[in-house]
Amino acid sequence: METLRKIIHIDMDAFYASVEQRDNPSLKGKPVAVGGSALRGVVAAASYEARAFGVRSAMPSSLAKRKCPELIFIKPRFEVYQKVSKHVRTIFHEYTDLVEPLSLDEAYLDVTENKKGLKSAINMAMQIRQRIKSELNLTASAGVSFNKFLAKTASDLNKPDGLAVILPGEEEKVLDQLAIEKFYGVGRVTAEKMRKLGIYRGRDLKMWPKSDLTHMFGKAGNYYFNIARGVDNRLVTPNRVRKSIGIENTFFDDLLTMEEVKNKLEQLSSKLWERLQKAGAHGKTLTLKIKYHDFEQITRSKTQLNNFQDQREIMEIANELLIEFGEEDFKIRLLGLSISNLNKEIEQKDYQLSIWEE
Template identity: 55%
Template sequence: MLATFRKIIHIDMDAFYASVEQRDNPDLQGKPLAVGGSRERGVVAAASYEARKFGVRSAMASVTAIRKCPQLIFVRPRFEVYKAVSREIRDIFAQYTPLIEPLSLDEAYLDVTENLKGIETATQVAEEIKAQIKAETGLTASAGVSFNKFLAKIASDYRKPDGLFIIKPSQAEKFVETLEVKDFHGIGKVTAEKMHKMGIFTGGDLKLQSQEFLVKHFGKAGRWYYQIARGQDDRPVNPDRIRKSIGAEETFSSDLEDLELLLNELWPITEEVWRRAERAHAYGKTVTLKVKFGDFEQITRSRTSLQPITEQSFYERIVKDLFDSIFPLRMGIRLMGVTLSNLEGADEWEGRQLTFNF
């Protein structure tokens, strides 16, 4: 009996905001461009590939970006334009499948196991979608094709920009073994550093660890790490509406006042919320830090972004800023929590398993 697999495509627009600006203003083409606030203050929301050559990245402070690239051009974001283009792209997706699960305005999963055009291979579907996006919007997209969402997302990033990469079932485990854990979707910077201290640098190293070991050191996320180290991901593409908020909190066995100890407790909570958001494909605009003191008085600190927060580094910076704002402490802390709300995802965009033929 033949094995059965889904056909999943992950589409990721290349430097989306910056590419839209360069498309609409020919004077910006070929130049290092940052979409964001101003040169003096603010954060880079998106960087063109010309700017990325200098090390400019999303979520980077403007002043840092200018130090890396003095000729950097700043353009204010036009979110209504980006949303309109995103709807055009969604309409293209809808010609091939109703199973569309967005992560943000510029990327989405598609289940094309039974596509509407009767195309035999997922690779051909991805090629057609990429060509149609280029023809109708003037923009390029990268596509990853595989039999689950984890691998499809990794594949879409493998040959950027304007790339197409396929990971077949027979290739999955070997491919994952060669990846660095810091490049795994779902493993953040803090977790990667913790793994490095344990001698875990690649998917192969991660695969050598037992599920019990991973759960012991990483909690519930350990089960997820155990699965993805083997290229396993059973999550379906889900076009349903998303939740209104995602959060996690931890009550400490004793009240904490030491900065380092508090940060050691905060980062796993922070990463857990981001992991849940990614698994739900929900990106929020509002980050909230909840703190309960030893006398049970509770305070919250929040910050709201103009656009959904799709970069983990930007999200972590906000959490750290909120954490810094509660100092000096009036007394020890017994509980901390982080919530991501004002979510956008599947609602922003308004399967059977068969033999897989790439």
């Protein structure tokens, strides 16, 4: 009989915002948004005080300000967040080497066999949370279960600063009542589509045959069929592979002319080439991303027979892709360049995209 795994999912609470409130006591108890400004940009993280007003990460700053007029915008300090994240992971590795980071602020731990020789994953999760609180003065929420999906689901049940457990045999009771938008892997657009089909909770999703789900949602239908039943056979994998290297920039003022856009692309292509060289990587596919003032987002890609050899080559293809967008109604708020189809597997060290602003 196969041994059930013991999986912990740790999620730092409002990570960026909590670090800022910790380091600046005057921000405690106040609605804080990291990233963006009152006029432009995108919210990278929001404190729980801001979330009470409906402010969320990835929300346009202007909308966040309308929802919460008292919102305080803080410039991100990614070097600080990375240092804190490294400390947290050091704590994780005292318990197990099977640590799979999802971002700077969350990770899976497989503690079935652990360095402490402890039998209870619940006790380990409690210890880890206490260590984070005592050593870093920050809080984390934890979920404990027998697979990754259920552990992540559990970590969301008692946030912030909470611990939840889904034991074998309890998954049906929990998932049947869970709102469909709370299922990991079901995004906003998919949740809206599901609600139109009468799928509001896990019990509704479970009623759908696999064939119907794959017809409506493609390959993801298999995933939805399984998670409705709490089935997830994925292993905790310590080394995540980076499939692309990229950079993007959100601008304080819209770019209005082709000359402005090309100048910014020149800067981005230079930084992208530096990142490729630092990673010791080459790639064949270049993707140009443009987001307009109304937040419409379009991407264009081109794949070469050979790897890009220098910045000049990247810039030439970027200009070719730019032509495909046309020259009408520029008003561009974001530009991004990325290289994929890489020649080597790269361990992903920077787990969270930086949000740049000029």
